[in-house]
Amino acid sequence: MEDTVLSGGQEQDSTQESLTATLSDGLYTNWSAGDAILLLYDGKTVSVEAQESGSTSSLSGTVEDTFTDDNPLYGIFPTDGMVSSDYESVTLTIPAIQTDRGNGYDAKSAVAVARTISNSLNFHTVCGGIKLNFQMPGVTKVELESVDGYALSGTVRIKWDAQGKPVIDETGNANSIMAFSASDESGFTPGKDYYISTLPCDVYGGYRLSIYKDGLVAHYFGVHQIVERAIYITPSDLVEDELEFDDPDAPLVEEERPELDAITNTLLHQYQKDPTEENKQALLNQMGLRYDKVVARKKAKLRELEREAKTPDLVEEMQGIVDEMVENREIRLEQQFLRLIDPRTDDNPNDAWMVLRGASAPNAYIGYAPVTNAEYAAFKEDFIYDAGKGNYPVVNITIAEATAYCDWLTTQDNSHTYRLPTDEEWILGAGHMPKDVTMNSGHVEPGLTAVDAYGQTTGACGGIDFWGNCWEWTSSADASGSYIIKGGSWDSDRDDCRSEKSDVVRTGTQGYINVGFRVVRTDSI
Secondary structure (H helix, E strand, O other), rough: OOOOOHHHHHOOOOOOOOOOOEEEEOOOEEEEOOOOOEEEEEEEEEEEEOOOEEOOOEEEEOOOOEEEEOOOOOEEEEEEHHEOOOOOEEEEEEOOEEEEOOOOOOOOOOEEEEEEEEEEEEEEOOEEEEOOOEEEEEEEEEEEEEEEOOEEEEEEEEEEEEOEEEEEEEEEEEEEEEEEEEOOOOOOOOOEEEEEEEEOOOOOOOOOEEEEOOOEEEEEEOOEEOOOOOOOEEOOOOOOOOOOEEEEOOOOOOOOOOOOOOHHHHHHHHHOOOOOHHHHHHHHHHHHHHHHHHHHHHHHHHHHHHOOOOOOHHHHHHHHHHHHHEEEEHHHHHHHHHHOOOOOOOOOOOOOOOEEEOOOOOOOOOEOOOOHHHHHHHHOOOOOOOOOOOOOOOOOOOHHHHHHHHHHHHHOOOOOEOOOOOOHHHHHHHHOOOOOOOHHHHHHOOOOOOOOOOOEEEEEOOOOOOEOOOEEEEEEEEEOOEEEEEOOOOOOOOHHOOOOOOOOEEOOOOOOOOEEOEEEEEEEO
């Protein structure tokens, strides 16, 4: 039964007819006789009950009043969430703490509302949410977070759109984290549907599900979904066997270089076999999904750091990482794609040159390590360095001197050309800096170390010493003509060492005590 809307402030005759109520959407599909419904009109509050079972029911009692657009009749079900009302709206509370009441959801959280100027109330749900169905036993609680910090619950002011559907006008006491617990201490029933009711929310950028079982917790991250009113989304790729349970007090660890999953591998082989635009897009879409899950995990870590409010430096650093990943998403995906489809293998894994996968230059390789003092001295006979530091990176080298070294290598090799890497090529070689990387930065050492001192830390290409120790020149320049340097140094903050950081520059005509260089080798044309 649709609401009757009178235009131009036209009044309906005062009614003594029986009121009826219809459930239109949401988790409630049928009334049960005795269901309590709260009616509000003209500053009055009246409790009535459903008289029959079914999607439509008559209500106990009658309401003797005249209803207009300026003085409508409101209905609230269930009554627990009611806060206040006026002639334009009602205000409700959607709780952040919910408990299964035996029917798979928290009834007081799945609030439905109606607005009418007739004797027929058409109830629409306020919330959407998450639908879960665990096959494993023992899950006692699920925590849900919008990693972008959007409101999932709170005190909301409800108005109605032109179609008579409820819309949220304002939100107060907002919570971006919710908890849904099993009423039975043994946990949720395996194979049963459960519903966490939330405000409509754009969770396309990510949401976290923390699943508690046997005193441990596992985290799942969902992306590319939106919670709409009356719609309960299902995590699209939650695989229970892949959940990793850990101590609830353990810090959230964001993944860095997740291995290719089976779906990505299948799509990659499909593209390699038949490199059509359709197959490329399918592969890129899957890669984008995985990329956005990593971003969502980092956003969740950022929210965690913000809540702790003890580490402003770490918050700032993580915010920079998240911002860069979001801003440069398409660039990073294209780089990853080019790496994946590069068919080359290292023809000599024991030499000093590593395959630079994804580079557009002909058969590009990148140096295993930065150029050392000993290597540079072979080019420049009068170059002097401290005894015992032949395997240290050469520094205090200008762009011209680094280029001259590359040219010297080229003269000795009829098959290859040597040069400085571009900013993009350097990033392709290094890949994303691992979260738990060990390196010579932040004054952990009093100065430079040998290039292999932290050899256990390797870049995407398999090379070493990409992060920390000394900055490395690239051939890329900014608008002012200064050259971009990469990777940080022994005296750099950890954040400055990130591969994607490309806003640190130096004057190419100068040498610096913490700037060295690495070489790229390509086929001669």
